[in-house]
Amino acid sequence: MKMNRVAILTLAAIPLVLTGCSTAASSDSASGTTLSYGLWDANQAPAYKQCAADFHKANPDITVKVEQLGWDDYWNKINTGFVSGENYDVFTSHLANFPEFMLNKQILPLDDYIKADGVDLKGYQPGLADLWKGDDGKQYGLPKDFDTIAMFYNKQLTDAAGLTADQLATLDWNPTDGGTYEKAIAHLTVDKNGVRGDEAGFDKANVATYGLWMENSGGSDGQTQWSFLAHTTGWDETNGAWGDKYNFDDPKFQSTIDWWYSLVEKGYMPSFEAQTGIGWSDQLTAGKVAMASNGSWMTGAVFGATSDTFTPAIAPTPVGPSGKRASMFNGLADNISATTKHPDQSWKWVKYLGSVECQSVVAKAAVVFPAIPAATDEAIAAFTAKGIDVSAFTTQVADGTTFLYSITDHRSDVSALVTPAMEAIMSGKAKASSLTAVNDQVNALFK
């Protein structure tokens, strides 16, 4: 999951309040083992604390202490914990960090355990288990949840524009003229005088409501910004899992980015300058933008902001030149730290975390989609019970239109090189063709 900086900071403040009342290790199990378990998402902490309690009931000799920290502190603690040896026994891991941990042998492979206990990796939503396979072919994590991308929109603004939910669910896109996707975005854009983006006399210098939000440049993965468009052109970010070659020089990718920036020039999307500041979900709530692409993990936050002027709804991403939609398919898993003194007990806990028992508890919280299909359905039902139709997210899984987050070595270096270049493009200081030179620098990292 990726969140914008402000959201992270806001979330980071929550644990300061929460840790005060977090679990104290139960004393009755002094003879047994106590495991520490870490996660960063405050929204999911209650569900996992419930899992820990249930787990303890089934395994009275193992107690799990659940700790939740804000994103930045969380990773700093884990990184330094590897060195000091004082780390979580088991922690929620992210694909952005997984390669570094795996290549430096800081997390334990699970293959022997998986074989011994007969865990079926095919029991998860297809593809998710592969995300956690190292470049040595070993399995390092059991998937527990997944996220996909869709368009959040303000139904009041789309109604005013005369766009129905059906129309929004069947938009198509291409990098040449943007297709009906661009037409919808143009029509949703309204200037200060009430003139729409596709009408004569539209004043692009004074836009009151943008059709689409940018949310920074997307950096090197564009997870919520451009990856769902670029992949419909047949583009792949790298040459496969654990690849050693990036494809930012591909004309298919560059034309996608050039089209994306053209929305700024047309006034349909805020410029990089105009979108730096308060995050996209608040801009959507405030009516400054009609539609924004983002991940399923934001569902709770967006629908929690429902007000007299904001009626949230979700549409799937547009169909591209391939004739299909596309969405990055990303998921979390639990890793066992190599510093643990209780690998066997840790495995028991990891197995439990990825089991139907725990994942249906998580599903009922209606925060994320569990990786086990049965629990996924439970989560969909829980969202529906809250009045939220999440089919725009799950249709990508049902139709098999997902692609996996690109795992490679040097991920953070790639991001450090590509992000400033993408920001230059989205600030209008460079063309997407400038990425060809950056791509050479990126690929040089692997030599």
Place this chain on the structure above:
Amino acid sequence: MTITERKTSLHRDIAPQPTVRKGRRDSQLRAAILFLIPASIGFVVFFAWPAVRGLYLSFTDYNLLRPPTFIGFDNYLAIWSDPVFWNSLKVTLQYVVMNVGVQTVAALGLAVLMQRFTRSMVVRGVIMLPYLIANVIVALVWFWLCDYNLGIINAALDFFGLDKVGFFGNQDIAMGTIAMVNVWRHLGYTSLLLFAGLQAIPKDVYEAAEVDGAGEWRVFRSVTLPLLRPVLAFVLVVTVVGSFQIFDTIAVTTGGGPIDATRAINYYIYQRAFERLDFGYASALAVILMIILAGVALLQNKLLRANESDLER
């Protein structure tokens, strides 16, 4: 005066047992050591040892997860040809000039106003207020106030028919905005320091200047400024060194962007170390920053003759 002096020197001459004095010096030394221990522990554990280790790490390839390997000056050579490093020096310097320049002039003005017109504790307290708010909060609040679409500042600009400004999102303005946010926060503190310096200037020199018929500006230039110099030098050294290490405001708002416009050296060090797990490279950057800061502080002290006052003649 002279008599007592002679008496003591007499005493010293005829002091019969030098061993006693030696003993007393020893006991003083022991007491001194006792008092110095707590501070030295802190100094050694939290400063000296990390500094030495940082210096060592700067000569290694170290990603935190594997033991460091010695690579000599490779990090320094890589930094020499790293455009992001040179850019970070440039933008840091821009920040320091804007931040310290505006802050010092404004603080001096404020301090003089305070000295001339008010002794009120309330006014002094109010001036200090922004400094009492945590840096991160200050940065966040300004970030939101300055938002292009929802911020009150741009709403006001729009109301008066002016163009909106992307205070944090415009490559040419972002560093200036961050500098001004920190001027806002530190102004009161700096002006209080200068105010204290102003109060130490004896009244009679002002009276003398008045008798000589010096005007307000002349008094400021020829009396206030020269006599304030040691305090001003101290304030400048502290603010320049502090300003070079700008980090939190950037981390909370722009994250080094747009493009590289606010990727100040300290933030770049952080990113190299904690985002890219390149602790050797980051340590080398930190060593370079330390050398720069030591040089700047030394130069300032020399130029401003900080350790002598024009009052002592």
